[in-house]
Amino acid sequence: MEDLASNYAHIKGWGIDADPKNEPTYPMKNYTGDDHRRLNYEKPPQQPVNVEVLHSNERPGITAVFGTSSPPSGMSGAIRRYAFKFSESEYGHWLPLLFADRVNVVEGIIDDLKRGYVPNILAEKGWNAEWKYNRKGLITKLAVGALVTATAVALLCRSNSNEDED
Amino acid sequence: MLAMNYRGPFRVRVDHKPYPEIQHPQDAIVRVTRSCICGSDLHLYHGLVPDTRVGMTFGHEFIGVVEEIGSSVQNLKVGDHVLVPFNIACGTCSFCKQGLYGNCHESNPEATAVGGIYGYSHTAGGYDGGQAEYVRVPFADVGPMVIPADIHPDDAVLLTDVVPTGYQAAEMGGIKPGDTVVVFGAGPVGIMAAKCAWLFGAGRVIVIDHLEYRLDFVRTYAQCEAYNFRSMQDPVLFLKKATDFYGADVCIDAVGGDAAGSALQTITGRKLMLQAGSATALHWAINSVKKGGIVSVVGVYGPTDNLIPIGNVVNKGITIRANQASVKRLLPRLIEHVQAGRIDPKGIVTHRVPLEEVSDAYHIFSAKLDNCIKTILIPPSARV
Numbered sequence: 001m002e003d004l005a006s007n008y009a010h011i012k013g014w015g016i017d018a019d020p021k022n023e024p025t026y027p028m029k030n031y032t033g034d035d036h037r038r039l040n041y042e043k044p045p046q047q048p049v050n051v052e053v054l055h056s057n058e059r060p061g062i063t064a065v066f067g068t069s070s071p072p073s074g075m076s077g078a079i080r081r082y083a084f085k086f087s088e089s090e091y092g093h094w095l096p097l098l099f100a101d102r103v104n105v106v107e108g109i110i111d112d113l114k115r116g117y118v119p120n121i122l123a124e125k126g127w128n129a130e131w132k133y134n135r136k137g138l139i140t141k142l143a144v145g146a147l148v149t150a151t152a153v154a155l156l157c158r159s160n161s162n163e164d165e166d
Numbered sequence: 167m168l169a170m171n172y173r174g175p176f177r178v179r180v181d182h183k184p185y186p187e188i189q190h191p192q193d194a195i196v197r198v199t200r201s202c203i204c205g206s207d208l209h210l211y212h213g214l215v216p217d218t219r220v221g222m223t224f225g226h227e228f229i230g231v232v233e234e235i236g237s238s239v240q241n242l243k244v245g246d247h248v249l250v251p252f253n254i255a256c257g258t259c260s261f262c263k264q265g266l267y268g269n270c271h272e273s274n275p276e277a278t279a280v281g282g283i284y285g286y287s288h289t290a291g292g293y294d295g296g297q298a299e300y301v302r303v304p305f306a307d308v309g310p311m312v313i314p315a316d317i318h319p320d321d322a323v324l325l326t327d328v329v330p331t332g333y334q335a336a337e338m339g340g341i342k343p344g345d346t347v348v349v350f351g352a353g354p355v356g357i358m359a360a361k362c363a364w365l366f367g368a369g370r371v372i373v374i375d376h377l378e379y380r381l382d383f384v385r386t387y388a389q390c391e392a393y394n395f396r397s398m399q400d401p402v403l404f405l406k407k408a409t410d411f412y413g414a415d416v417c418i419d420a421v422g423g424d425a426a427g428s429a430l431q432t433i434t435g436r437k438l439m440l441q442a443g444s445a446t447a448l449h450w451a452i453n454s455v456k457k458g459g460i461v462s463v464v465g466v467y468g469p470t471d472n473l474i475p476i477g478n479v480v481n482k483g484i485t486i487r488a489n490q491a492s493v494k495r496l497l498p499r500l501i502e503h504v505q506a507g508r509i510d511p512k513g514i515v516t517h518r519v520p521l522e523e524v525s526d527a528y529h530i531f532s533a534k535l536d537n538c539i540k541t542i543l544i545p546p547s548a549r550v
Contacts, residue, residue: 004343004369011364011389013508017499018343018367041263044256044272044305045238047190054288055275062275064256065190065282065304067292070219080217088277094469097216097289098439105174108220124177126529133535 052077054084076104168546169223169298170524175213176532180522183223186294186302191238194306196250199548200323201228201296201521203531203541205353206422206466210287211528214423214436214443214468217276217288224285225543226252227327228296229319232306241307248310249322250303251330251493254282254291257308268490273304279469280490289469297524299547311497314505321504323542324511329500331464331491332358332420336366338462338487339416343367348405348414348454350447352380352392354514354540355464356420360388361509363418372408374401374450376426379537387513395427405454413456421447422465434473442468449474455484463488517541 008014044064051071055062072080079100086092112119130138171181186195204227210218232246242248255262256272261281273282274291282304285295294301303310313322332355341347347363349356352375363371371390375381381392395401406413423435423443427450435444443466451461452474461484503509516539519527530538 004367008364013503013506014364015343015367016508017337017365018341039260039271041259044258045191047304053275053292056278058278059271059275063282063291064272065192065254066273066275067282067288067294068189069223069288069292069294070221072219076219084276088279088469094216101213101216101218102174104220105177108173119173119179121177124173124179124525126176126525126527126532129526129529129535130533132526133530134533 054080056088057084058087074104074107076100076107079103167299168521169294170225170521170543172210172218172222172224173220176211176529178211178224178525178528180524183294183298186300188234188236189302190304191236192305192307193236194232194239194242194303194310195234196228196230196248196296196301196303196310197233197547198228198230198296198299198301198545199247200230200319201225201298201543201545202323202326202328203297203527203543204327205355205424206286206327207528208532209423209443209466209468211532212424212436214439215287215289216468219288219292222285222287222292223294223298225295225297225301226284226286227323228284228301229313229323229326230296230301230548232310233300235306239306242310242312246310247313247319249313249326249497250284250296250301251309251311251497252283252286252327253309253490253493254284254293254304255308255494256305262308265492265495266489267309267492267494277469283490297521297543299521299545309494311494314501317501317504318512320512320515320542321510324514324540325497325500325504326493327491328354328514328540329358329504329509329511330493330496331355332360333362333365333496333500334489334491335359335418335420335462335464336362336368337496338460338464338489339363339366339418340460340485340487341366341368341416344369345415346370346372346409347416347418348372348374348451349390349418349420350374350451351419351421351425351465352377352384353420356418357384357388357514357539358509358511359418359420359464360384360390363416364389365503365508368416372405372414374405377534379534380539383514383537383539401427401450402453405450409456413459414454415456415459417451417455417459417461419447419451419461419463419465423467425465431473439468441472443472445472445474448472452484452486458484460485460487462486464491514540515542519543521545 270281282291431444
């Protein structure tokens with residue numbers, strides 16, 4: 001170890017935490033001998049439940065504290081409630097949640113419009129920064145998008161005019 | 167108050183939101199003075215984490231001044247400048263008692279696999295995060311720590327996640343003096359893992375990424391070797407050759423579900439989301455480590471299945487260690503390292519941005535523009 005250390009003298013603190021007894025991730029390290037008590041520990045006081053809180057069916061009830069950020073609502077909320085009928089090990093839980101997230105995006109836009117606020121989606125996507133730091137890339141992306149759109153429209157128009165001729 | 171507001175994949179903005187309230191006797195309200203955008207936030211930003219609801223505020227790396235305390239809070243007082251570990255931990259459940267603060271059983275009703283995390287979807291408890299002017303901090307006696315006078319605020323905010331996560335990644339590797347350590351990912355956590363690997367006595371540290379500016383940065387900051395996997399036909403073969411066809415002693419996955427480098431993983435994991443993100447870095451880590459080696463995983467993956475080479479894990483007798491960092495357990499030691507100059511957290515900060523410009527800040531970080539490594543957000547209430 002001392003010979004090795006001399007090779008790394010240029011790295012401040014080299015080997016300072018090289019403790020062979022260090023077993024950081026094993027919970028047994030701090031095992032208190034009472035793990036059989038499982039959920040019988042002294043639970044902290046319960047946060048009042050004044051919003052709808054969905055909870056995993058792998059645990060009884062809800063935790064002592066929880067976030068109240070965005071309670072389930074609307075169609076996405078209904079999908080989320082359905083998802084929580086399944087355990088965390090099932091696709092039935094996670095895939096509906098991902099789907100609900102996408103539905104929630106549309107709901108978010110509708111909510112904005114209802115409030116009379118038109119979201120500036122380009123600004124929300126950070127296109128100001130794209131313009132500042134990747135102008136060439138942005139112009140290329142826009143040009144490719146415009147070209148693809150124009151081609152698709154042209155093909156559709158052509159197809160319609162053929163049908164008219166028939 | 168102003169707060170970041172998630173509107174959907176790749177869309178965030180700053181809005182006025184209600185001031186947070188004390189909701190539990192052990193709560194505190196903290197006025198944020200610094201917050202960061204973490205690489206893990208990008209998983210949310212990209213829409214990869216289930217139950218990320220529109221209207222949420224992200225941000226699990228923050229420091230701030232205590233403005234209010236609940237009736238049971240004893241260890242903090244109004245006016246304290248605190249750093250707040252990203253884990254929300256009760257300190258009394260059987261997991262917290264064992265030092266597994268990232269696995270608290272009383273802070274996240276919505277999932278049992280992970281404890282509560284600020285601003286990290288409802289899968290991590292549904293808490294609003296610190297990319298705001300004010301934030302609610304539950305179990306204020308357990309997590310927050312008063313920032314020592316000689317610790318710079320920019321160092322302190324990085325001690326809430328990125329430094330402990332990088333350190334624990336190295337720690338979980340069980341590095342023995344002289345070991346060869348390979349870190350996949352040169353984002354902030356990968357950079358810090360590479361830096362910390364030396365503290366555990368690594369003999370050689372190799373970092374793999376695909377962005378040249380990051381590779382340049384990590385070579386200088388962490389004094390390690392760094393290679394671009396885009397320039398290799400096969401990173402695993404490259405690493406085998408680089409280790410006398412033996413394999414690395416320790417491999418660290420500091421990437422998670424956003425990994426590039428495999429078309430199949432990208433399509434199934436990132437685009438179609440049929441698995442919990444792209445498992446490319448995990449594949450490379452498992453396949454590049456020596457037989458009997460250790461793979462340490464701190465990269466964030468979603469909760470659904472991953473197409474990982476579990477057969478190789480068994481055949482090779484690999485130990486996989488993985489967890490969210492237990493920040494509180496690590497803080498005392500890490501503060502010593504910062505005070506002694508062994509780790510310089512603020513050295514990775516490349517961008518300081520007003521909170522009002524959060525949309526651009528996310529895009530810059532996500533799109534890897536302007537040589538971005540780490541961004542600190544400064545809310546207006548911190549500038550008065």
